[in-house]
Amino acid sequence: xxxxxxxxxxxxxxxxxxxxxxxxxxxxxxxxxxxxxxxxxxxxxxxxxxxxxxxxxxxxxxxxxxxxxxxxxxxxxxxxxxxxxxxxxxxxxxxxxxxxxxxxxxxxxxxxxxxxxxxxxxxxxxxxxxxxxxxxxxxxxxxxxxxxxxxxxxxxxxxxxxxxxxxxxxxxxxxxxxxxxxxxxxxxxxxxxxxxxxxxxxxxxxxxxxxxxxxxxxxxxxxxxxxxxxxxxxxxxxxxxxxxxxxxxxxxxxxxxxxxxxxxxxxxxxxxxxxxxxxxxxxxxxxxxxxxxxxxxxxxxxxxxxxxxxxxxxxxxxxxxxxxxxxxxxxxxxxxxxxxxxxxxxx
Numbered sequence: 001x002x003x004x005x006x007x008x009x010x011x012x013x014x015x016x017x018x019x020x021x022x023x024x025x026x027x028x029x030x031x032x033x034x035x036x037x038x039x040x041x042x043x044x045x046x047x048x049x050x051x052x053x054x055x056x057x058x059x060x061x062x063x064x065x066x067x068x069x070x071x072x073x074x075x076x077x078x079x080x081x082x083x084x085x086x087x088x089x090x091x092x093x094x095x096x097x098x099x100x101x102x103x104x105x106x107x108x109x110x111x112x113x114x115x116x117x118x119x120x121x122x123x124x125x126x127x128x129x130x131x132x133x134x135x136x137x138x139x140x141x142x143x144x145x146x147x148x149x150x151x152x153x154x155x156x157x158x159x160x161x162x163x164x165x166x167x168x169x170x171x172x173x174x175x176x177x178x179x180x181x182x183x184x185x186x187x188x189x190x191x192x193x194x195x196x197x198x199x200x201x202x203x204x205x206x207x208x209x210x211x212x213x214x215x216x217x218x219x220x221x222x223x224x225x226x227x228x229x230x231x232x233x234x235x236x237x238x239x240x241x242x243x244x245x246x247x248x249x250x251x252x253x254x255x256x257x258x259x260x261x262x263x264x265x266x267x268x269x270x271x272x273x274x275x276x277x278x279x280x281x282x283x284x285x286x287x288x289x290x291x292x293x294x295x296x297x298x299x300x301x302x303x304x305x306x307x308x309x310x311x312x313x314x315x316x317x318x319x320x321x322x323x324x325x326x327x328x329x330x331x332x333x334x335x336x337x338x339x340x341x342x343x344x345x346x347x
Contacts, residue, residue: 006032007056014048022094029073033089044071074132082162090169091162098180099159104252104314106323110183118172120149128155151176203241222289230301235290238312243285250326252314257332258339
């Protein structure tokens, strides 16, 4: 494949990831194989909707070497590992909601339905490693050796999907999302002893276990304005429900630690309390109302809102499966610090 053709496919895929809500901000990445030794991959820290050919980086699959001023994705090693599998020509790393929820559940694998042509008999979950590290790549490599399908879940991180083409790989991502939803629904049916489940069923299961009266999950009017910050509210059922818990929400997935903070507090509907909490993190629960999400730009606030809702769903999924284990405080602090000091400035 010619390099410009490969770059155009990667640019198209990056826009498709944003359109389908499979990533937030610049989290996630895309690559296309050119030949046996070379792939092109999305850059580190650039908006996918504005990418040009000059932003897409050619990387040696075996050495990870590249030339030029643009830095490739920090997950380039994970992509290179996927290209060690036979007939893999395209790779996407996603942060899709249901796969991210399963990634928070501390399971090593789950069986799939035969209708999923791209997933094999089971989806393997790679052990956790900090983003962009050799440990993460080592864990993904180990999972790839066990997998007969075209997707791997990375614990507390997201998923990596691969295939012969752009089309096959996106279909794999679709199948993975459906399979993850099915797995969680089956667990909930057993735990809640019901034949029909929904997001509300899962939410009420959590509230019942905390002995909290099933709150009205309909959004209440919440008007918040903070000087020099763009504000969005998340009044999804999951956010409203978890705002009633007495403890903070900790990172179940690592992009929450990076983009939101090391914990998300819950305060009463009070402008001063909300403003104070937003000095320690980029989102705060308002008890009984949902979440307030902030950012220096509206783009930032939208990313925070997306991550908050995803982390809420991940917590609920982990609670239902009985395996709530947030990322440890030290690793969360490290990721938050790196993000605040380097990545956000790069953007």
